[in-house]
Amino acid sequence: MPVFSGNPFSFASAADLAMPQISSSYDYTGIIVSVSIAIFASFCAFEMARRREQGRYWVTLGALMLGLGIWAMHFIGMSSFRLNCGVAYEPWLTLVSALPGVAAASIALRAIASRRIGYVRLLLAGVVMGCGVGLMHYMGMAAFQFQGRLLYEPGEFVFSLLAAVLSATLALLLNRRIAHGRLRRIPYLASLAAAVVMGLAISSMHYIAMGAARFLPLDGVQITSSINQTTLGLLASFATLMLLSFGLLFVFLYSKTLSARKRYESILSTTQQGFVLIDDTGHIVQTNVAMVGLLKQSSDQIIGKRLGDVLDQSVQDAHGAYQLQANLRCADGSLLPCMAYVNTFVDSSDGRQVSFALFSDISKRVAAEALAHAREQQFRALLNSTPDPMVISAADGCIVMVNLQAVAFFGYAHEAFIGQPVEMLIPAAGHQQFRQDYLQGADAPHRQREHAVCPHQRRARNSRRSKPEPY
The missing domain is CATH 3.30.450.20 (PAS domain)
Structure with a gap:
């Protein structure tokens, strides 16, 4: 009589653990490939999340990349798993098992892409990510059919989930810390470091959970699924090829964008005019070295402020095309006369209104004008005294x-x-x-x-x- 593999969340009793198991082994080349896929997919996902300001769809693409990377890692790992009996996979459950990973990745990436996020929210995102990895794994195992029954050792089952949650949380915290710390100027470092931890989190959860599985023989079980080990290997290989192609294309295009951005930042860093970039909410999101020197504040102190916060007069709207003479509020409390040139454009990637402002130091001109005015007044006084x-x-x-x-x-x-x-x-x-x-x-x-x-x-x-x- 055809029998499915059993409840994937059934725990083994002491008597079950004492029973002989079906012999199994691993192809270690497949293990290395599966871990590499998890790390590569995580790296691409983190890099895509960093581009959220260039378009909200980047986070969605990153979630798909990471979710499918988790799925591909799992089934490449399963294709390298050798069980000494007939094995197959239930088609629909195999495909649906990718959804928890995609959903969890979407929540986690949106959290780290946010400019303002506290540690509590980041910890919750790590918990969701770890649970999503675990749910994907155990759904994938539910699709696993073999000539026996599947049980789990309770302690190792819990440990696999804890390993996934803690490692995923560590990856998100590491990404956040590097992306907002002193090392943020090193290209790819935040994403690469977090990707290694996240890839190991996904892989460790999988192989710890496989260690918790007990494959017990059961007479009379027949395999009915059409997806065998070979078909699964081909399916996982195709998914991996798509991930690699899309990921490498993204990295190539992004490297060109990064090169153009470096040129743009080099121009901003060498110009004598202060520069700020203002997003559609009116907050400063970027500045340059000259602006840091004018305000005598670090870039971290400037970013997040409004244009009116750095001037001694209120600005009704940071957007538009205009110029004004005003004083910059320096960190030491002094006022620096400057000429501000503000202009606005529409970001073609997402249609948002973005503005930039250039500030020229006119303190010498103002001082010269004041001196000339004082001398003129002295001359007028002398002239009127004759x-x-x-x-x-x-x-x-x-x-x-x-x-x-x-x-x-x-x-x-x-x-x-x-x-x-x-x-x-x-x-x-x-x-x-x-x-x-x-x-x-x-x-x-x-x-x-x-x-x-x-x-x-x-x-x-x-x-x-x-x-x-x-x-």
């Missing part, structure tokens, strides 16, 4: 400054002088001769290019008695 009316014109003969005595003497408002030709204060008959004399004086190398006119020396016409003729 008892005589004074009119100062530029090289083109237009009035640029007058003192209070000139305003009182001529009777014009101060604004009426500025920008007007100095001939407005000279009788019309003398305009041509005055202009010639002035230009000759302006061209002479030993004379200044500015010309002061003392109206009391030209009293031919007093503006108090009559208005000057227009020039």
